[in-house]
Amino acid sequence: MSRIDWFITFIxxxxxxxxxxxxxxMMVHVTLDVIFRYLLNQPLAGTLTMVTYHYMVLVAFVPLAFVQRGNAHISVEVFTALxxxxxxxxxxxxxxxxxxxxxxLLAWRGGDAAMQAMRKGLAQVQGNTEILVWPAYFAIPLGAGLMTTVLFWQAFRTFSGSEVRQ
Incomplete structure (x- = not known):
């Protein structure tokens, strides 16, 4: 079982x-956009699209498994502590x-949405630039799927009596 623990921790x-x-x-991109916009009067094309469709989705969904692995999701234990x-x-x-x-369910439905977006070649037009956004759709099923895997492993360990909570 330690190999599975190691693999889940690694991923x-x-x-x-x-x-x-x-x-x-995202910080570098936005900072460069501000510098270019106000000092050179030439904003970086596609900053809003990149932040909204790529960076934020990666930041929000991909690390879910890491947070679950460390049992670090927000929880309120007012009644359960008693x-x-x-x-x-x-x-x-x-x-x-x-x-x-x-x-x-989120991984499954997110995967369907990602495949549809990929088939359509989903893109956003910002100014004169067209930016593909469909690749970012895969962050949702990836993050949700990995969190499902971590939860499954934790539940298995709990049922087997060798709890893995850290």
């Missing part, structure tokens, strides 16, 4: 790195299973 960290790189690229540990564990497992179902 989770790799996609978190992609999300981090998207943040850095419950017995066995009930807390059962509720945690139930929420993980429900979240897994939602993420699997």
């Amino acid at each position: 989770s960290r790799a996609v978190a790195l992609v999300g981090g790189l998207a943040v850095a690229l 419950m017995p540990p066995a009930l807390q564990r059962a509720l945690g497992l139930l929420t993980d299973l429900l979240t897994m179902a939602v993420m699997a």
